[in-house]
Amino acid sequence: MADSSTQGGETLLFLTDEQLRKGIEAMFFAYRGFTADPDRILDKHGYGRAHHRAIHFINREPGLTVTTLLSVLGVTKQSLNRVLRTLIDDGLVESRVGRKDKRARHLHLTPTGEALERELSGAQRERMRGAYRTAGPQAVAGFRQVLEAMMDPDMRRHYQMLKDDS
Amino acid sequence: MADSSTQGGETLLFLTDEQLRKGIEAMFFAYRGFTADPDRILDKHGYGRAHHRAIHFINREPGLTVTTLLSVLGVTKQSLNRVLRTLIDDGLVESRVGRKDKRARHLHLTPTGEALERELSGAQRERMRGAYRTAGPQAVAGFRQVLEAMMDPDMRRHYQMLKDDS
DNA sequence: CTTGGAAAGTCAACAACACTGACATAAAGT
């Protein structure tokens, strides 16, 4: 099982099961840290992780439609609707009828929504910034490369859509 | 990539909000890919992610006690107990009364449990192996360094307990 | 030897967040 593989002329990696498991557990434990800070903030406001995800992607791409958000998040419309409903009712998200296509609803954050978004992403960026600083610039590049390779192709498309600064 | 310079011997990273957000989304999308394969397998067997986590850590450290597992997973005993109950009733996990301390229950996988563990970890290792190969050996080191730095200290202890091979 | 507390298990209630299925409406496209 702890095999090394020859990939026709490509880089050879000798990966033992132990090394792979270490990577698997790193994902598990790191993801917990990754969500810990936002979870605390969300709890204060009476929201959950699902609200965070919606807010994040509405902020990333203001005016995106419900269908687009649905495909990014990978959940059912019933599930998203429950979350979106509360955010709209609470005045964090605005749903505007499309001008060209009047069926579509374009989602925007209100000033209140933007304030929560900043609070959430600020905490998460601090965690990310700290990890980056500890690990160093070389590590950051590798981190992103491995994560990108780990995504399903559909999700990678959404990811690569984001501008990069690199 | 990440701009860097040296100041007082320490490497400084100049990280824009866009770069940090890219890292945040990488975590989000990658974690989805990371759990996708096991989720499909678990579904076939009528289990969920919580069962997977329990099986994983019992396999990693056979004979660990319920309390230890509780602290690794970071859930309440009521929540774990529900999951553990089904795994024991289904004959995947064995709960042995401690010899020294008869209150403690030491958890082991049965052959059936080990079979499911191999199925699950095999799929997850394949995904990890593929990502590693795509990204290259340099990237793998960075990946692990950033993830480790992202963990909460308590979780990092559990992570570092694992032997490494590297 | 008694007692305090730790380890484990269980019951009940509840909440967040996902799912399926069914159905309704409006508007766009053919």
Place this chain on the structure above:
DNA sequence: ACTTTATGTCAGTGTTGTTGACTTTCCAAG
């Protein structure tokens, strides 16, 4: 005119997490 798309909603269900209360077992300290 007919079909498809986008959205929203109602109802029901399942997994996984939470609190709180309570019991049994049993180690260990007084």
